[in-house]
Amino acid sequence: MADDQTGPLADVTPFPDTLDARLREQFTFLVEVDALKAVLRRSPLVAVERRENDAEHSWHLAMMVLILAEYSDEPIDTGHTVQLVLVHDLVEIYAGDTPLYDSDAGADQEEREVAAAERLFALLPEDQARWVRALWDEFEARRTPEARFAKAMDRLQPLLLNWMARGGTWRTPGVTAEDVRARKAVIGDASTPLWRAGRQLIDEGEARGWSRSGETTEGPSA
Amino acid sequence: MADDQTGPLADVTPFPDTLDARLREQFTFLVEVDALKAVLRRSPLVAVERRENDAEHSWHLAMMVLILAEYSDEPIDTGHTVQLVLVHDLVEIYAGDTPLYDSDAGADQEEREVAAAERLFALLPEDQARWVRALWDEFEARRTPEARFAKAMDRLQPLLLNWMARGGTWRTPGVTAEDVRARKAVIGDASTPLWRAGRQLIDEGEARGWSRSGETTEGPSA
Numbered sequence: 396m397a398d399d400q401t402g403p404l405a406d407v408t409p410f411p412d413t414l415d416a417r418l419r420e421q422f423t424f425l426v427e428v429d430a431l432k433a434v435l436r437r438s439p440l441v442a443v444e445r446r447e448n449d450a451e452h453s454w455h456l457a458m459m460v461l462i463l464a465e466y467s468d469e470p471i472d473t474g475h476t477v478q479l480v481l482v483h484d485l486v487e488i489y490a491g492d493t494p495l496y497d498s499d500a501g502a503d504q505e506e507r508e509v510a511a512a513e514r515l516f517a518l519l520p521e522d523q524a525r526w527v528r529a530l531w532d533e534f535e536a537r538r539t540p541e542a543r544f545a546k547a548m549d550r551l552q553p554l555l556l557n558w559m560a561r562g563g564t565w566r567t568p569g570v571t572a573e574d575v576r577a578r579k580a581v582i583g584d585a586s587t588p589l590w591r592a593g594r595q596l597i598d599e600g601e602a603r604g605w606s607r608s609g610e611t612t613e614g615p616s617a
Numbered sequence: 618m619a620d621d622q623t624g625p626l627a628d629v630t631p632f633p634d635t636l637d638a639r640l641r642e643q644f645t646f647l648v649e650v651d652a653l654k655a656v657l658r659r660s661p662l663v664a665v666e667r668r669e670n671d672a673e674h675s676w677h678l679a680m681m682v683l684i685l686a687e688y689s690d691e692p693i694d695t696g697h698t699v700q701l702v703l704v705h706d707l708v709e710i711y712a713g714d715t716p717l718y719d720s721d722a723g724a725d726q727e728e729r730e731v732a733a734a735e736r737l738f739a740l741l742p743e744d745q746a747r748w749v750r751a752l753w754d755e756f757e758a759r760r761t762p763e764a765r766f767a768k769a770m771d772r773l774q775p776l777l778l779n780w781m782a783r784g785g786t787w788r789t790p791g792v793t794a795e796d797v798r799a800r801k802a803v804i805g806d807a808s809t810p811l812w813r814a815g816r817q818l819i820d821e822g823e824a825r826g827w828s829r830s831g832e833t834t835e836g837p838s839a
Contacts, residue, residue, distance in 0.1 A: 430664040454676035474696020
């Protein structure tokens with residue numbers, strides 16, 4: 396995307412001068428986040444043969460919060476949890492998607508994402524910039540029940556897509572079923588029944604040969 | 618999509634028998650709605666050259682609710698308004714998108730969408746099917762401040778995309794700036810400042826030749 400640090404997308408067709416100043420900042424941000432639709436993830440869609448993008452993923456997580464909130468081990472504010480999933484990947488507009496099973500890309504992930512957050516949220520009026528940043532920080536820190544449940548949805552959704560694809564990213568070279576279980580275990584920090592279901596899908600997928608059996612590996616194995 | 622009335626997408630890779638019955642219904646619904654990512658709209662994206670799909674659009678509306686809720690003329694429950702926009706287009710999975718400036722396609726739209734709602738929401742456990750149907754009905758009826766604001770976002774979002782594209786669907790043959798103003802006027806039922814801004818964009822677009830000046834037309838004009 397705009398990694399070359401050019402101006403915001405809205406500069407291509409500047410809004411009229413007649414527009415209220417605060418609204419202009421908000422519209423500029425809302426146009427900029429259109430770029431989330433162009434950030435591709437590794438997960439394969441169910442309905443059509445292509446990879447998912449971050450905007451679709453974020454919408455899908457929000458739907459999952461609405462339908463699955465009843466399984467949270469702790470009481471959660473559903474509306475707040477939805478806010479967390481709606482904004483959780485925005486930083487990837489500048490920082491890009493970091494695949495779950497790519498430990499190299501994960502090395503400087505935090506640094507890249509913090510820089511992206513500072514740049515992106517600064518487009519908003521200051522009060523809203525602080526508020527959206529606080530939502531993203533809350534999601535990342537996972538210290539509230541809402542953030543833990545949001546994170547669980549973020550891990551459960553591609554698990555459903557991989558199940559439907561009979562493997563999907565579980566087939567990434569060097570990745571074992573044990574790696575999948577380790578990466579998905581955070582679902583259990585939010586919901587005992589959803590992590591039970593998640594393990595059932597991972598176990599059954601392994602039994603069917605959709606993932607590689609064996610111990611956790613560091614890199615591609617033979 | 619599944620217009621041939623075959624079974625749900627989840628039938629392609631059925632969930633294991635070990636899965637809890639209620640959760641199986643919920644997962645089946647959550648896999649089915651993946652199809653919203655394959656329903657194309659007419660609106661052009663800003664960030665890349667392709668048309669938007671319904672899942673991306675729904676996520677964008679949810680972001681707009683978070684950022685623009687302060688402009689509602691009446692007090693609104695933001696979380697509830699977000700729920701309305703998240704589910705508002707689900708019926709298009711079976712009924713398809715009905716373009717705003719296509720009056721022929723609009724003729725049997727309601728009938729098709731009600732049939733789609735009955736089929737899609739029936740995948741959910743009964744209590745959730747009733748709840749999601751009530752959300753969709755509320756959005757369609759526009760009798761609550763939340764539904765009016767949700768509808769305003771649904772009309773304002775493509776207006777922003779069309780502005781960025783210097784015309785976009787405003788250039789649809791037979792459509793005039795006066796048609797655009799008429800179709801977008803519902804924004805004013807929810808928010809005076811946002812409709813003022815919307816009119817500024819439409820007026821300025823017309824002045825720049827991005828839409829056709831003239832009276833409302835019934836069909837393609839010369």
